[in-house]
Amino acid sequence: MTGAPLHATNFIGGEWSPVSRRERRVIRSPIDDAEIGSIAWSNRDDAIAAIAAARAAQACWRAVPLFERAGVCKRIATAIRDRHAELAMTLCIEQGKPIGEARFEVGKAADGFDLAA
Numbered sequence: 249m250t251g252a253p254l255h256a257t258n259f260i261g262g263e264w265s266p267v268s269r270r271e272r273r274v275i276r277s278p279i280d281d282a283e284i285g286s287i288a289w290s291n292r293d294d295a296i297a298a299i300a301a302a303r304a305a306q307a308c309w310r311a312v313p314l315f316e317r318a319g320v321c322k323r324i325a326t327a328i329r330d331r332h333a334e335l336a337m338t339l340c341i342e343q344g345k346p347i348g349e350a351r352f353e354v355g356k357a358a359d360g361f362d363l364a365a
Contacts, residue, residue, distance in 0.1 A: 257288040261301035268293045278344035318365040325361035328354060 255272075258265050271289040276282065288294075309317070328335065332354050339350035 255286050258290060258294055258298065260294070260298045261304070265297075267291065275342070277341055279341070284341055321361045321365035325358040325365070328358040328361065332358075 258267055267288040267290045269289070269291055272286045273289045274283050275285045275287055277284050312320075332351070335354045335357075336347060336350040339345045339353060340347055343350075345353070
C-alpha cells in the first residue's frame, strides 16, 4: 500500500463527526488482505442525521445561482484531475482494480462534473 492508512468517519452537515456507537470496521485490501485502514460503522441515527443535514443544505444550494453552481462543479472536476493519480491508486488499493481501469474511472468522474456544469 502507498500513502497513509485511511481512517474515515462521517462527514455530516459540513463537518467530520464521530458515529453514534463509536464502532469502527477494518478495511482490507482485496489484493493481499492487508489492513489498509478503518471506517466508521454508522447506524440508523447517523443516517437520519446525514439525511436531515442534506435536506437542510439542499435548500441553501437551491438558492445559489445556476452559474455559481456550474462553477462549483468545474472546480470539483479540476480538483479530481489534480489528484488523478492518487485517486486512481486509491481505487486500486480499495477495490483491487487494474490501474488502467482506475485511471479511466477517475477521468470519467471528472468528466461527469464537467457535464453537470
